Amino acid sequence: MRVLVCVKRVPAPGAKINITADGLAIDTAYLAFTTSPHEECAVEEAVRLVEQHGGEATVLTLGPAEADEQLRYAASLGVAKAVLLPIVGADWDPQRTAAAIATAIAELESADGPFDIILFGNESADSGGFQVGVRVARSLGRPIVNGIKGIEVVGDGTVRARRESEVGLEVYALPTPVVLGVKEGINLPRYPTLKGRLGSKKIEVGQIVPDVAAGGQRMVTLLPAAEQVGATTILGHGPDAAAAVVDLLEELGVL
Amino acid sequence: MSILVVVEHDRGTVAPATFEALTAARSLGEPVHAITLGASADGLVDQLAAHGAAVVVQAHHDLLADYGPEAWGDTVAQYVGHTSPSAVIATGTDRGNEVLAHVGAILDLPFVANCLSFDTAGAFDTAGAADPWQITRVRWGGSLLEQCELSATTKLVTMTHHAVEATESPGIASTESFAPSLEPWHGRSVVVDRVERAAGVTLATAPVVVGGGRGVGSPEAFAPLEDLASLLGGVVGCSRAVTNNGWRNHTDQVGQTGTRIAPDIYLACGISGAIQHWVGAMASKKILAINTDPEANMVAKADYAVIGDLHQVVPAIAAEIRRRRNA
Numbered sequence: 146m147r148v149l150v151c152v153k154r155v156p157a158p159g160a161k162i163n164i165t166a167d168g169l170a171i172d173t174a175y176l177a178f179t180t181s182p183h184e185e186c187a188v189e190e191a192v193r194l195v196e197q198h199g200g201e202a203t204v205l206t207l208g209p210a211e212a213d214e215q216l217r218y219a220a221s222l223g224v225a226k227a228v229l230l231p232i233v234g235a236d237w238d239p240q241r242t243a244a245a246i247a248t249a250i251a252e253l254e255s256a257d258g259p260f261d262i263i264l265f266g267n268e269s270a271d272s273g274g275f276q277v278g279v280r281v282a283r284s285l286g287r288p289i290v291n292g293i294k295g296i297e298v299v300g301d302g303t304v305r306a307r308r309e310s311e312v313g314l315e316v317y318a319l320p321t322p323v324v325l326g327v328k329e330g331i332n333l334p335r336y337p338t339l340k341g342r343l344g345s346k347k348i349e350v351g352q353i354v355p356d357v358a359a360g361g362q363r364m365v366t367l368l369p370a371a372e373q374v375g376a377t378t379i380l381g382h383g384p385d386a387a388a389a390v391v392d393l394l395e396e397l398g399v400l
Numbered sequence: 401m402s403i404l405v406v407v408e409h410d411r412g413t414v415a416p417a418t419f420e421a422l423t424a425a426r427s428l429g430e431p432v433h434a435i436t437l438g439a440s441a442d443g444l445v446d447q448l449a450a451h452g453a454a455v456v457v458q459a460h461h462d463l464l465a466d467y468g469p470e471a472w473g474d475t476v477a478q479y480v481g482h483t484s485p486s487a488v489i490a491t492g493t494d495r496g497n498e499v500l501a502h503v504g505a506i507l508d509l510p511f512v513a514n515c516l517s518f519d520t521a522g523a524f525d526t527a528g529a530a531d532p533w534q535i536t537r538v539r540w541g542g543s544l545l546e547q548c549e550l551s552a553t554t555k556l557v558t559m560t561h562h563a564v565e566a567t568e569s570p571g572i573a574s575t576e577s578f579a580p581s582l583e584p585w586h587g588r589s590v591v592v593d594r595v596e597r598a599a600g601v602t603l604a605t606a607p608v609v610v611g612g613g614r615g616v617g618s619p620e621a622f623a624p625l626e627d628l629a630s631l632l633g634g635v636v637g638c639s640r641a642v643t644n645n646g647w648r649n650h651t652d653q654v655g656q657t658g659t660r661i662a663p664d665i666y667l668a669c670g671i672s673g674a675i676q677h678w679v680g681a682m683a684s685k686k687i688l689a690i691n692t693d694p695e696a697n698m699v700a701k702a703d704y705a706v707i708g709d710l711h712q713v714v715p716a717i718a719a720e721i722r723r724r725r726n727a
Contacts, residue, residue, distance in 0.1 A: 378705070
């Protein structure tokens with residue numbers, strides 16, 4: 146089985162997000178970067194699929210040269226191959242991102258054969274466009290369902306995929322080759338082993354330089370969201386505050 | 401020109417966010433058409449008319465008997481192709497965002513997800529449509545806003561939940577039937593089975609949530625939180641650090657990539673209040689933080705705080721509740 150997982154490098158903000166002076170990016174001077182959370186789980190799922198069914202997993206990202214770090218992290222967990230679609234400057238809009246990824250996938254598949262399963266995160270943590278995976282799947286003519294929290298390969302080229310709904314679970318039975326947008330909670334990602342970390346330093350990261358036109362959505366500026374204002378009322382310190390807390394619960398009518 | 405609203409429903413039960421989309425659509429001053437997919441939604445006409453739909457388009461096809469993102473996407477895209485609305489507005493939910501992503505892909509149009517507001521007062525082109533629209537949308541699950549420009553012949557947008565308050569605008573809607581041309585392959589991504597959840601209080605609907613973070617320290621140490629939650633008729637939630645440590649299941653996670661909660665009160669115990677967690681908790685009516693660190697972000701953002709060790713404070717609260725109940 147050939148599995149491709151597409152990831153995005155995103156800042157890992159703590160309690161507050163600061164915006165750069167030009168308003169076009171978040172100030173990452175003091176931030177670490179990580180793989181967007183849904184995609185961390187997509188990487189884990191790709192590795193598990195290959196462990197269960199054999200084959201090989203590949204990780205792909207469109208991003209700055211520094212996204213090499215996220216590709217090697219995936220490699221340290223068991224992904225065999227890595228491909229970077231390098232861009233310079235600000236994030237690309239979703240249409241442009243998807244067109245670049247679809248083109249790169251076609252190139253990878255013409256060299257090594259089709260991917261049975263392509264995984265995306267449901268949406269990126271930062272821009273949250275909710276569309277790149279769908280656009281790529283449509284471009285490749287393959288089925289896609291988003292929000293997936295369970296994948297089971299049942300043989301005869303069918304994948305059963307589960308997604309949560311308001312009232313329970315929905316089940317889809319999709320023919321491969323298939324594209325799935327996965328959500329955090331599908332699995333608990335492993336930590337890399339020392340051997341994995343060492344091995345990931347040695348892999349060769351392939352490069353496909355994307356060359357596609359911008360789409361119709363253009364970011365103008367970023368703004369801080371309205372903070373909740375008002376001081377915090379301190380009800381007390383330690384267990385002695387219990388009476389004040391219960392007074393509050395009574396006042397709010399939740400007791 | 402008209403505005404098309406995609407009605408989100410599950411086998412005939414309308415999603416309330418649809419009324420927010422209709423309310424947003426009305427503000428644009430063009431006739432609002434609402435499209436329902438599948439015969440199960442035929443009964444929604446009166447509700448849609450009450451929220452301002454002038455025309456309800458009822459799409460009928462065997463492959464629309466249940467939800468399927470590809471069948472829904474192609475149906476809406478075909479109707480857009482026939483009628484060229486100036487905008488298509490859908491719900492900023494799993495389904496709404498998914499369907500409009502398909503429509504955008506099929507028609508090669510940009511799609512802007514999770515909008516808070518849009519300003520269409522820009523220069524009008526010859527077709528009468530404002531281009532571009534100035535849009536404010538949410539990023540990082542709502543902790544950061546983005547202003548962007550959307551240039552397209554038909555604007556595709558979803559409204560983030562609660563961005564506008566749904567209001568009624570009583571009227572009579574005419575209905576028209578639409579028969580999309582769908583192929584057997586559209587059926588490959590239609591729901592084939594369902595597992596209904598057992599009835600009861602869920603994290604998303606609980607009136608009280610007792611949340612635990614890294615400060616709880618172990619899976620076993622959640623027992624006092626469980627006890628307090630059950631005394632209050634609520635449920636236990638947790639932060640991403642807790643699920644990443646394997647202490648609790650992801651279904652209990654409150655946050656951007658977990659569940660968004662909106663209880664009457666959220667008791668956040670030993671939770672620092674990272675962005676990831678905060679955006680899942682910020683819709684709570686009141687927040688009480690229990691934390692040893694008076695400088696913790698959760699303490700700063702909460703309405704109330706107790707400065708102290710949750711391992712002592714939580715059992716003390718439970719004991720006080722029992723004492724008053726037995727008094």
